[in-house]
Amino acid sequence: MARFGGKNGSRKYLIVLSCIALLGIALVADFLWASSSSSASSPYWSSNLDLSLETAVGSGASYKPEQVKKNSKAKKEQISEGLNATFADIPAPQLIWEEMAEAPVPRLDGAAIQIKDLLYVFAGYGTIDYVHSHVDVYNFSDNTWGGRFDMPKEMAHSHLGMATDGRYIYAVTGQYGPQCRGPTARNFVLDTQTKEWDDLPPLPFPRYAPATQLWRGRLHVMGGSKEDRHEPALEHWSLAVRDGKALEKEWRSEVPIPRGGPHRACVVANDKLLVIGGQEGDFMAKPGSPIFKCARRNEVVYSDVYMLDDELKWKELPRMPKPDSHIEFAWKIVNNSIIIVGGTTEKHPVTKKMVLVGEVFQFNLDILKWSVVGRMPFRIKTTLVGFYDGWLYFTSGQRDKGPNNPSPKKVVGSMWRTKLLHL
DSSP states (O other), X not given: OOOOOHHHHHHHHHHHHHHHHHHHHHHHHHHHHHHHHHHHHSTTHHHHXXXXXXXXXXXXXXXXXXXXXXXXXXXXXXXXXXXXXXXTOOOOOBOOEEEEOOOSSOOBSOEEEEETTEEEEEOOEEETTEEOOEEEEEETTTTEEEEEEEOOTTSOSBSOEEEESSSEEEEEOOBOSSTTOOBOOOEXXXXXXXXXXXXXXXXXXXXXXXXXXXXXXXXXXXXXXXTTSSSBOOOEEEEEEETTEESSSSOEEOOOOSSOBSSOEEEEETXXXXXXXXXXXXXXXXXXXTTOOEEOOOOEEOOOEEEEOTTOOEEEEOOOSSOOBSOTTSEEEETTEEEEEEEEESOOTTTOOOEEEEEEEEEETTTTEEEEEEEOSSOEESOEEEEETXXXXXXXXEEEEETTEEEEEEEEEEEEEEEOOOO
């Protein structure tokens, strides 16, 4: 057997060891590369990153705080890329939309009521620091804006409840002022023929964005948020009204709604009262802020649908295709179907940002079934909707950041319309 010895032997020995070491390093590197490629191509690769980071920190490895912060941000971005940015969109046909004359001002959380060929558009935020206190009118016959007039100075500027009997418009409670100021209990009625306002008895308590509708001769107000703007309210009150006048001095307590909260559609159809979608929780005023600056709180968006009928008991109907909120004036009844346009749904699972809705939903009242009948030109919340001569219109609200980013950005006043076919 040969024996290594002397300088030559030592040198040969070192060369052999070096080759073995290099081969080992190459094999390890190849293994790590393969593992990385396999993880990156897997739909669960983001979970593997989570585990790796937690393991590194939890095992006592040398990990500086700034490294954790940097890696956490990178991980969040990678996860976002791994998810479809439009994850909440439901497949739907792309409707053909036509852009019409833009509203005189942009609006967020405004209100709207249609009477014949006129759409009365009320109040709303222009910016977080400025709210409107007037009414603009859109004429569907000639597709023009005009006829602006003022609201009462004491009337709420956003988060209103509203209903009409075909001439008089009843405006109920809501938020008074910009940012996240408190609600008012004041209520008003507008005679659309004379443009004159009158008072109605105040609510027992102020509310934000309650579900509001005229049903069987009574003005019904349900749910919404309580005075802190965040806590859901369950109370349900009604007031007898006729021809713009209250027939009672006080509101009557009715059966409470099963689930409270603001930003719901409230519809009377086939002599039944329906309340659709909405949320629990909302922004609150920052404690101690002299301007009532808004501070985010947790929100839960839901898809619940409730109905009140002859038995005066709330019944659950089939849920919406997905949770939807900010839809109190985003609906119309078309051919015995309720059409709902846009809104907000559950937050993005990674960024936790609000996700806007870009679908048009149909609830067929004959068979009590939901479907998605189209896609909007962009996702948007707090739309103000009208329907005239076969055309579905929407205006105002806060739209998305683009096709691949469903979070809210710009408050708009644009008006769009599309033909609804096969309904």
